[in-house]
Amino acid sequence: YKGIQIPTWESRLIDLTLAGQSKAYCDELQGKIRSYGLEITELSTHLQGQLVAVHPAYDLMFDNFA
Known part of the structure; x- marks a missing residue:
């Protein structure tokens, strides 16, 4: 393997919030992978991309994605 895909829902x-605020966090994560x-x-x-629009009839079923 040469690279990995990181699932952002996990x-x-x-930590997407921290990644958006801290270059040091991103550099540390990248260093760990390297x-x-x-x-x-x-x-x-x-x-995240699956929940673009949901018909109201399915709202409860898709709450875990929201």
């Missing part, structure tokens, strides 16, 4: 892997000989290839937003 807060145990990346120590394994890998690069971050992308930040995955698959789950």
Whole structure:
């Protein structure tokens, strides 16, 4: 493997709020990944992207994505 995709919905892997506020946090995360000989290839937003619009009939079912 040359790189990894980080799922952004998983807060145990990346704190998006902190990443948006702290370059040091991002540099530390990138350094940790590089120590394994890998690069971050992308930040995955698959789950967030699924909830673009939801019909009111399905609102309760999709609450976990919101």
